[in-house]
Amino acid sequence: MKNLVSFLSVILLLFSCNAQNAVLSNKNETTGKPKLVVGIVVDQMRYDYLTRFYNKYGAGGFKRMMNEGFNCKNNHFNYVPTYTAPGHASVYTGTTPKYHGIIGNDWYDKDIKKMVYCAGDDTVQAVGAETEDGQMSPHRMKTTTFTDENRLFTQMQGKTIGISIKDRGAILPAGHTANAAYWFYGKDKGYFISSTFYMNTLPKWVNDFNTSNRAAFYLKPWNTLYNIETYTESGSDLNNFEGGFKGKETATFPYDLQVLKDQNGGFDILKATAYGNSIVADFAIAAISGEQLGQDNITDVLTVSFSSTDYVGHNFGVNSKEIEDTYIRLDLDLERFLKALDEKVGKGNYTLFLTADHAAVEVPAYLQSVKIPAGYIDSKAQKAMFSDFMKTKFGTSDLIENVSNNQIFLNRAKLNELHLDLETVQKALVNEIINYEHIDKAYTATSMGTTSFTTGVETLLQKGFNQKRSGDVLYVFDPAFISYGKTGSTHGSSLNYDTHVPLLFYGKGIKHGQTFQKTEITDIAPTMSALLGTSFPSGAIGQPLEFVFE
Structure with missing residues (x-):
């Protein structure tokens, strides 16, 4: 009887192990x-x-x-x-x-x-x-x-x-x-x-x-x-x-x-x-x-x-x-x-x-060449226009710290030094550059952070806007106008x-x-x-x- 019990115990142990392995092997399937x-x-x-x-x-x-x-x-x-x-x-x-x-x-x-x-x-x-x-x-x-x-x-x-x-x-x-x-x-x-x-x-x-x-x-x-x-x-x-x-x-x-x-x-x-x-x-x-x-x-x-x-x-x-x-x-x-x-x-x-x-x-x-509106932006000339405006409007071109990725970054230290209001300067830039050829839209960072947009390019800009990392002014070119060379394609x-x-x-x-x-x-x-x-x-x-x- 003792041998029979031992034999049955081994059989049960083997069955249990096989069952566990089956569960593991079928885990992903189940x-x-x-x-x-x-x-x-x-x-x-x-x-x-x-x-x-x-x-x-x-x-x-x-x-x-x-x-x-x-x-x-x-x-x-x-x-x-x-x-x-x-x-x-x-x-x-x-x-x-x-x-x-x-x-x-x-x-x-x-x-x-x-x-x-x-x-x-x-x-x-x-x-x-x-x-x-x-x-x-x-x-x-x-x-x-x-x-x-x-x-x-x-x-x-x-x-x-x-x-x-x-x-x-x-x-x-x-x-x-x-x-x-x-x-x-x-x-x-x-x-x-x-x-x-x-x-x-x-x-x-x-x-x-x-x-x-x-x-x-x-x-x-x-x-x-x-x-x-x-x-x-x-x-x-x-x-x-x-x-x-x-x-x-x-x-x-x-x-x-x-x-x-x-x-x-x-x-x-x-x-x-x-x-x-x-x-x-x-x-x-x-x-x-x-x-x-x-x-x-x-x-x-x-x-x-x-x-x-x-x-x-x-x-x-x-x-x-x-x-x-x-x-x-x-x-x-x-x-x-x-x-x-x-x-x-x-x-x-x-x-x-x-x-x-x-x-x-x-x-x-x-x-x-097939008569669809398109063209190129001269970024250097555009940046010079931004600086010229700031010098005329506020008496210095040092207010612009960086222009990249269709964003303008303002020099916050310089703004404080001149006692200029950030939102006022942002709005002045937007009101200026929206008149430039082939800039289709422009927005302040303040509007991106305070307005809830639900449709249009504004919504897409807002979802791409990071309050700590993005610039003070965002702008958008006309459709199919790019800041790029005359050959090849780009995106953005x-x-x-x-x-x-x-x-x-x-x-x-x-x-x-x-x-x-x-x-x-x-x-x-x-x-x-x-x-x-x-x-x-x-x-x-x-x-x-x-x-x-x-």
Whole structure:
């Protein structure tokens, strides 16, 4: 009898262990949580790139996400300025610069009286290369991201890894608690690097990737993937609206990158080609294995920003053959990235979203050529006019401390010295500059802080206005007027060409569908938090898009 009791005890113990293991192995399935969340941001991607180039895409990239996932077709940024750093921060925090504090890629710091970079941090050092390009962290971002909230929820067991060509595209999405953020250092290296904010040495898998000479592989001719004559969705290859590369007389295909690299920053030339996205995809695929992402029942997050689309757009413009080829090739990179997720994490085990940090305007010179109102602003001449007015009105030009990001910063010490009322000077500036050609609107910081706007550009400006960091006067240019060179595209406004971007959801917990209902960029983070069952990011103002869930 004693032996029988012992035997039954062992059987019960084995059954109990197996039952516990079954519960653990099915934890994600029963809770509906994915093993891995992947956030993809395509830098400077207009919504119409999904539709304009649709027939050139294969079945496994953009089309797979559109045809098997959920497509929010009327997705917009809900603040100004529409720049890279605020865009990435807003996607992942679920709020706007008013709260997260990233008011530009760089901005004038009123306390230390100089420009600061969104991710710059001189308290940390580069890891992977001896360069100031590695002195970066998310310390200027004031609120949490949904990636932070997942780390907190999982007691820091769920990993977060951020990857991009740009440091800010890797750092801000990954949040404050990330295990790592990696960005591309070109020049003479062609390496992915990080900072001591995250680690003291690069992991073996990153060193292996860097020493594999993968970047050197892409220093090759860049030609169109298909016959250039079939690229009917973009303008002529030879035109007056594109920048190009030093060392090549015309901005036309093909580009021999090996020949051109020495005059264009060494490996940095890859950033402004379609191959910049390819090396990011290579690195992201390596990260899945290297970091063992999605290999257990605790949700990990991988953030990937494809930034070369932005460099190409700035250089060649949104209507260029180069942009079309870049998106056709990005589609292939997305296809192999999704296949890698299927193989390494398992189809049905991950959830993914794809969006952009901003869109872009057509090259104004091109718009002028087809009789659409557009043009250019001479910023230096404009600043001189601001100073001249202040000298005439108040007897000194020292009242203006800085002009940047379409904002005027006043010298508060000088105002006090001259016993001038701040609001009076702000209003005087607004009443003056609103008369200037191609300044469409102007507002005081006082009005931004005391008036509750509910419609129009005023609402977007207010959501981008941070009381401690923004300027004393904000102004807006006429539509399609930019302070930029005569070639290439840029962004930053409240107009649809800058705010309308894709939003695709795909994978575990996401149903197939589409909507023209307006969604906002700040809805993404709460949606992912709702999917994961975590707290919303600390400053989130968006709403979960429950109609995307199964």
